[in-house]
Amino acid sequence: MHRPLGAQISHMLRGRGVEVIFGIPGVHNIELYRGIEEAGIRHVLARHEQGAGFMADGYARATGRPGVAYVITGPGLTNILTPLGQAFSDSVPVLAISSCLDETAGRRGQLHQMRDQEGAAATVCDWSHTARDARAIYALIDRAFAEFAAARPRPKHVQVPIGALGTLAEPAPPPSPDPSTPEAPDLAAAVSMISAARRPLFLFGGGAKGGFRAARTLLARRQAASFTTYAGRGIVAPDDPLAFGSFLARPDSAGVFARADLVVAVGTEIAEVDLWRPSPGHSCKLIRVDIDPEQFAGADLPILGDAAKVLRALAEALPEGRSDWTPAEVAAARARFRAETDAERPGIVPMAEALRAALPEDVTVYSDMTQFAYVAKEVWDMPAPGLWHHPFGFGTLGYALPAAIGGKIGRPENPVIAVAGDYGFQYTIQELGTAVELGLPLPILLWDNGKLKEIEESMQRAQIAPNAVIARNPDFLALARAYGARAERPASLSGLCDAVLRALRADGPTLIHMTPDLAG
Known part of the structure; x- marks a missing residue:
């Protein structure tokens, strides 16, 4: 059955097992949205392409399947570059599909025009290519999925000219058998x-x-x-x-x-x-x-x-x-290492250990670049792998909330929590709207020490007078409620644990405000 190419792409992805696409529609990629519902794919509307990229990353880490995102030309693509860089650093299978302008060499002043959109994505992806017709896009999508399965999984970017997305195309060929990784060599x-x-x-x-x-x-x-x-x-x-x-x-x-x-x-x-x-x-x-x-x-x-x-x-x-x-x-x-960790960032170890003891064993944690996570990653033992996800290599702020949304969508039966700092949380705070819209029971543990404390301490160790490390914070509880989320500020460790357990049973996200004095 002939369909516009944009619709055929969604049908092809569904045939390769894709169930969810994260993204934001725009005038330059609406043809990609023509076939989403018909193909039986769920679309999750992010509030920012950075959020869409982190959601796809979190989904991929939770499920082991590729995360897919649709974005527009120009700013849509540049906004998702940070999540793609994070996925490259941490070996996460994410496929970003964008539109691109039909021609850029002889025309200037077009909407969303960039000098080299393909090249920009190539700086943070395993590869980035332009597919100018159906045959090319089908081949590149299959190449991406084959490499996700048989090689080190890293993000890929494919872009399709706007005009090509609207042209009629034949369906994609049936999927090839999944490639297998080599058998264990002689050991x-x-x-x-x-x-x-x-x-x-x-x-x-x-x-x-x-x-x-x-x-x-x-x-x-x-x-x-x-x-x-x-x-x-x-x-x-x-x-x-x-x-x-x-x-x-x-x-x-x-x-x-x-x-x-x-x-x-x-x-x-x-x-x-x-x-x-x-x-x-x-x-x-x-x-x-x-x-x-x-x-x-x-x-x-x-x-x-x-x-x-x-x-x-x-x-x-x-x-x-x-x-x-x-x-x-x-x-x-281990006792010596734990004591060193506790001495470096006092008060966090007891909080992390209390939460670990109270939470379900199969809880999945998505953390941000924050001191609470730096400590917890050392002292919070996990019963199985793949239960704690963090922006390890690239080290991006704003990862935890959207990634946790993607993880919860991918594994709705599993308890999921997000851990963020007061500064990094504000990079992607708008994705609270997505979590509320989807009714996700998602506790968001917000570690608020009122400053960029890790940076402040780094400056002090380098004998630099701390500068630009304190910013005015909003009323986080009021802001969460404005989005339609629940919000709590526990007064004790037991209250913290109770709040998180309540949040796991709620019918929407809950912001749980934690401060350094909580450990007593």
């Missing part, structure tokens, strides 16, 4: 090295979350110690006596790596934002397992493959053994 060398080590130390990143059960089996069989990155939390069981947790960024964790005689890094970049130092601190051999060969610099044994498959193969092949790590030394290190 004999890795098995030999791990079996011979007396102090093997595993480091798990977010890329290993699909193999977390195998990882736990492997650690138990070999009695190996472990760290996780923030993105890898939940891969290792919280009660594992040889788990150092997510304290990787503690400076003294380098001393732990120095005592290892083999490090095995699985599904992690070992990036600056994981360590905040040049290297983990090891002087022993390093095995790296990753689907991205770019990560193999410095590895003594690189293993290219899907982390889950490699972990399952290792768990089956490794014989049982003992190591020289002891629960006592791990417990002592």
